[in-house]
Amino acid sequence: MKIFNILTIFPSMFKSPFELGVLSKGIENSLFKVNPINLRDFAEDKHQMTDDYQYGGGAGLVMKPEPIVKAARYLKEKENSHIVLLDPRGKTFNQKKAEELLKHDSITFICGRYEGVDERVRELVVDEEISIGDFILTGGEFAAMVIIDAVARLIPGVLGDESSPVEESFTSGLLEYPHYTRPYEFEGKKVPEVLVSGHHQKINEWRLEKSIKITLQNRVDLLKKSALDSNVLSRIKSLRR
Amino acid sequence: MKIFNILTIFPSMFKSPFELGVLSKGIENSLFKVNPINLRDFAEDKHQMTDDYQYGGGAGLVMKPEPIVKAARYLKEKENSHIVLLDPRGKTFNQKKAEELLKHDSITFICGRYEGVDERVRELVVDEEISIGDFILTGGEFAAMVIIDAVARLIPGVLGDESSPVEESFTSGLLEYPHYTRPYEFEGKKVPEVLVSGHHQKINEWRLEKSIKITLQNRVDLLKKSALDSNVLSRIKSLRR
Numbered sequence: 001m002k003i004f005n006i007l008t009i010f011p012s013m014f015k016s017p018f019e020l021g022v023l024s025k026g027i028e029n030s031l032f033k034v035n036p037i038n039l040r041d042f043a044e045d046k047h048q049m050t051d052d053y054q055y056g057g058g059a060g061l062v063m064k065p066e067p068i069v070k071a072a073r074y075l076k077e078k079e080n081s082h083i084v085l086l087d088p089r090g091k092t093f094n095q096k097k098a099e100e101l102l103k104h105d106s107i108t109f110i111c112g113r114y115e116g117v118d119e120r121v122r123e124l125v126v127d128e129e130i131s132i133g134d135f136i137l138t139g140g141e142f143a144a145m146v147i148i149d150a151v152a153r154l155i156p157g158v159l160g161d162e163s164s165p166v167e168e169s170f171t172s173g174l175l176e177y178p179h180y181t182r183p184y185e186f187e188g189k190k191v192p193e194v195l196v197s198g199h200h201q202k203i204n205e206w207r208l209e210k211s212i213k214i215t216l217q218n219r220v221d222l223l224k225k226s227a228l229d230s231n232v233l234s235r236i237k238s239l240r241r
Numbered sequence: 242m243k244i245f246n247i248l249t250i251f252p253s254m255f256k257s258p259f260e261l262g263v264l265s266k267g268i269e270n271s272l273f274k275v276n277p278i279n280l281r282d283f284a285e286d287k288h289q290m291t292d293d294y295q296y297g298g299g300a301g302l303v304m305k306p307e308p309i310v311k312a313a314r315y316l317k318e319k320e321n322s323h324i325v326l327l328d329p330r331g332k333t334f335n336q337k338k339a340e341e342l343l344k345h346d347s348i349t350f351i352c353g354r355y356e357g358v359d360e361r362v363r364e365l366v367v368d369e370e371i372s373i374g375d376f377i378l379t380g381g382e383f384a385a386m387v388i389i390d391a392v393a394r395l396i397p398g399v400l401g402d403e404s405s406p407v408e409e410s411f412t413s414g415l416l417e418y419p420h421y422t423r424p425y426e427f428e429g430k431k432v433p434e435v436l437v438s439g440h441h442q443k444i445n446e447w448r449l450e451k452s453i454k455i456t457l458q459n460r461v462d463l464l465k466k467s468a469l470d471s472n473v474l475s476r477i478k479s480l481r482r
Binding site: 010012013014015016017019020021022023051052053054055056057061062063064065066069088089090091092093094095097098113115116117118119120123124132133134135136137138139141142143145146149150153170175176178179180181182183184186187189191194195196200203206207214218219222 | 251253254255256257258260261262263264292293294295296297298302303304305306307310329330331332333334335336338339354356357358359360361364365373374375376377378379380382383384386387390391394411416417419420421422423424425427428430432435436437441444447448455459460463
């Protein structure tokens with residue numbers, strides 16, 4: 001069973017988000033566990049302080065090093081946990097990183113709040129720094145939820161028959177083709193003819209063409225980053241003409 | 242008061258994440274509201290179906306167009322809500338986009354699940370498509386939380402005195418400098434001398450230099466994207482030599 005630990009001053013934030021949907025079934029089936037840990041339990045002083053003023057001045061508190069280092073070492077010792085600091089400085093999270101994280105049996109996310117964590121935490125216990133994007137959050141908690149969601153769904157058995165993680169955006173290097181469900185006609189807009197033709201090869205060709213067009217239009221940068229197969233490459237060339 | 246509506250089949254996911262921390266105070270003080278809306282309430286059939294099989298075949302269900310279109314139109318009519326579809330196809334969310342979203346009094350996030358939403362939803366009611374990054378989630382709910390967090394903290398009064406949103410990563414085009422708090426010495430590692438010198442100009446210079454070095458090392462791409470001021474630019478040049 002894979003374990004996702006979260007070191008946070010707000011463990012109860014994690015209560016409702018994982019009680020529903022396909023991930024909650026993975027938890028019920030013991031495929032993985034979401035384990036928020038209260039940093040205050042690792043604070044050493046009687047007031048259980050986890051933050052303090054910043055050296056050098058400036059608005060905003062900084063997370064104290066002792067509770068975080070103590071908790072991270074405990075988890076490293078106990079379950080050889082991979083220690084991740086969530087921070088704008090880190091490497092940008094993407095699908096490839098989600099697949100990489102899948103190899104660890106235990107991952108611990110350190111969630112900073114306020115101005116962030118004391119620099120010495122990085123030096124002493126952090127294995128890797130990850131950022132989920134170029135924006136600022138009030139804390140690492142939502143970033144941890146996003147990464148847990150992206151990684152947990154890749155654990156074999158979690159998605160079950162619902163969907164295959166193989167054929168989807170970013171894995172193939174292309175964005176997904178448009179999807180349609182009933183009704184066949186909605187406000188005068190019909191499902192494209194080919195999708196009701198029953199002709200599988202034509203459907204696949206249509207979907208590939210749409211994927212390529214959407215990717216060219218919205219995210220041409222994805223094409224440059226990906227190792228596309230030769231069939232896809234020749235289609236891109238012909239569509240670009 | 243700014244309103245964040247979320248169209249979802251799992252409204253209770255949003256319960257605990259906004260009950261804590263600085264955002265919960267903003268909600269208490271009526272600076273903004275997080276309003277999850279159950280898509281089933283807008284379903285028209287007696288089974289309150291919100292998803293169905295995919296035309297053209299393939300594993301995975303697709304979110305039906307009727308409930309989403311009906312709910313989005315209701316919110317557009319009621320409060321001129323800005324309708325955002327959360328989808329990997331969308332424009333990548335960043336700090337600039339967070340600032341742009343701040344101008345809308347009401348924002349509605351459509352959270353797809355399974356294979357995504359019926360294509361006609363995009364054509365009929367969506368004002369903007371946003372992706373929070375190049376990774377796949379089980380649904381749009383965590384993406385909505387992230388965006389709400391990033392936008393809500395920019396609402397005047399939400400952060401209070403805790404921190405100023407001005408001096409931080411991505412806004413200035415640089416990553417943040419290291420932060421230190423007590424104890425002065427921790428496991429043999431001392432706070433850098435300059436931060437306890439009381440010399441404000443030297444502290445500012447040290448912080449700028451650290452910011453530049455960290456950005457050069459971790460995210461040189463940020464420098465290219467940003468309009469940096471001339472003082473910063475000349476420091477970068479001298480540090481690069």
